[in-house]
Amino acid sequence: MINLNDLFLFVQAVEAGSFSEGARRLGIPKSTISKRIGELEAQLGARLIHRTSRSFSLSDAGRDFFNHARGALIEAEAAENIVRSRLAEPSGTVRITASIPTTQFYLADCLPVLARKYPKINLEMYASDRFVDLVQEGYDLAIRSHFAPLPDSDLVQKQLMTEPIFVVASPGYLSAHGQPVSPQDVSSHYGLLSASGAEIWHLVSDSGAEVKTKPIRRMLANESITLIKAAIADMGLTCLPSSICESAIKHGELIRVLPDWSAGMVTTTLLMPHRRGQLPSVRAVVDFFSNDMRKGGE
Numbered sequence: 200m201i202n203l204n205d206l207f208l209f210v211q212a213v214e215a216g217s218f219s220e221g222a223r224r225l226g227i228p229k230s231t232i233s234k235r236i237g238e239l240e241a242q243l244g245a246r247l248i249h250r251t252s253r254s255f256s257l258s259d260a261g262r263d264f265f266n267h268a269r270g271a272l273i274e275a276e277a278a279e280n281i282v283r284s285r286l287a288e289p290s291g292t293v294r295i296t297a298s299i300p301t302t303q304f305y306l307a308d309c310l311p312v313l314a315r316k317y318p319k320i321n322l323e324m325y326a327s328d329r330f331v332d333l334v335q336e337g338y339d340l341a342i343r344s345h346f347a348p349l350p351d352s353d354l355v356q357k358q359l360m361t362e363p364i365f366v367v368a369s370p371g372y373l374s375a376h377g378q379p380v381s382p383q384d385v386s387s388h389y390g391l392l393s394a395s396g397a398e399i400w401h402l403v404s405d406s407g408a409e410v411k412t413k414p415i416r417r418m419l420a421n422e423s424i425t426l427i428k429a430a431i432a433d434m435g436l437t438c439l440p441s442s443i444c445e446s447a448i449k450h451g452e453l454i455r456v457l458p459d460w461s462a463g464m465v466t467t468t469l470l471m472p473h474r475r476g477q478l479p480s481v482r483a484v485v486d487f488f489s490n491d492m493r494k495g496g497e
Contacts, residue, residue, distance in 0.1 A: 201239065201242065202239075205236070205239045206239075206268045206271060208221070208231075209239060209247065209264075209268055210265065211224065212248075213248070213257065217255045218233050218250070218255070245258070245260045245261075245264075246260070246261070247260060247261035266334070269334075270474055273478075276478065277477040280480070288317065288319055289317050290317075290319035290480060291319075291321065291480040293320055293323070294325070294337060294338045294339050295324050295338065295339065295340045295341070295342065296324075296326075296333070296336075296338045297325075297342040297343065298326070298344065299326045299327070299328050300443070301344050302324065303326075303423070303424070304423065305467065306324065306342065310322060313488075313491075316487065317483055317484075320483065333472055334472050339478075339481050339484075340469060340470070340471045340484065340488075342467065342468070344466070344467045344468075346463060349470075352470075353472075355472070355473055356468055357471075357489065358467075359468060359488060359489060361464055361465070362464065362465055362467075363440075363441050363461035363463075363464055364462040364463050364464065365438070365440075365448075365456075365462070366385070366402070366436055366437070366455070366456040366460065367430060367436070367439060367454065367455055368388075368453065368456050369430055369432070369433050369453055369454070370454055372433040372435060373454060375433065379436075381457075382402045383412060385400065385414050386412050386413055386415075388415065388435060388436050389414060389416075389436065390415060390417060390437065391418050391426050391434060391435045391437035392414075392416060392418070392420075393426060394419070394421055397438075399411050399412070400414065400438060402461070402462055403462075404459055405459050414435070414436055418435070423439060426439060427443070427444060427447055427453070430453055431447060436456060438462040469488055469489070471485070
């Protein structure tokens with residue numbers, strides 16, 4: 200039977216990207232990792248890693264073996280933590296990834312609360328707008344805000360909240376250009392757009408009526424703080440999720456335009472690999488986000 204210690208060394212080397220970096224992280228000689236993985240390959244009768252002095256890459260068999268080996272280690276960790284959880288509060292490292300807007304407007308306020316509630320959990324938050332492969336990159340959780348349903352995958356999906364998108368503008372802009380009283384009026388106003396394909400706004404009334412309207416393009420920015428600041432600076436109308444613009448509305452910096460209409464809905468979903476949800480630390484974080492964000496979305 201394969202030695203679990205060899206699985207551990209193999210996974211650490213792959214995640215580190217080299218034997219030398221894996222050895223450095225573990226504080227052991229590089230030769231130890233190289234020897235143990237060599238013996239593992241000999242036992243399996245297959246090459247797992249193609250390595251030269253300049254390259255380090257998984258073979259097809261190595262890639263499949265890595266996915267199962269990492270899963271086996273997660274199961275072993277879960278088994279240990281299940282016992283430990285009976286004796287102590289949740290502990291260990293939980294790695295989270297989310298887009299930059301989601302991090303800024305949702306997580307920045309609640310992560311300190313979470314850290315105080317579970318002082319033995321070591322939170323690692325990575326904000327990035329690129330696509331993140333949770334399994335390959337070793338993340339426990341991802342929190343994603345999206346307009347369309349997420350594609351089917353092997354990940355567990357847990358919906359946290361759904362919120363409307365408001366059309367907003369500054370008091371100064373509305374004083375100078377007038378207050379739209381119908382969706383059709385938007386076409387005569389300047390618009391601050393979030394993407395090149397967002398020139399046409401799909402507005403939905405509280406009663407379910409739908410209208411398409413196209414503002415006069417004034418500026419495009421794919422970042423929410425830029426859009427908020429541009430709107431506050433009297434540059435035009437813009438569309439933002441309610442939780443992102445609620446503070447500016449509360450402080451009188453922005454006004455919701457056409458309050459009986461919204462520009463669609465945005466959903467925030469938590470995703471995680473199946474096995475990670477068995478860990479007490481991850482489960483505690485998932486429960487926290489579920490309760491905190493659902494309250495925020497109400």
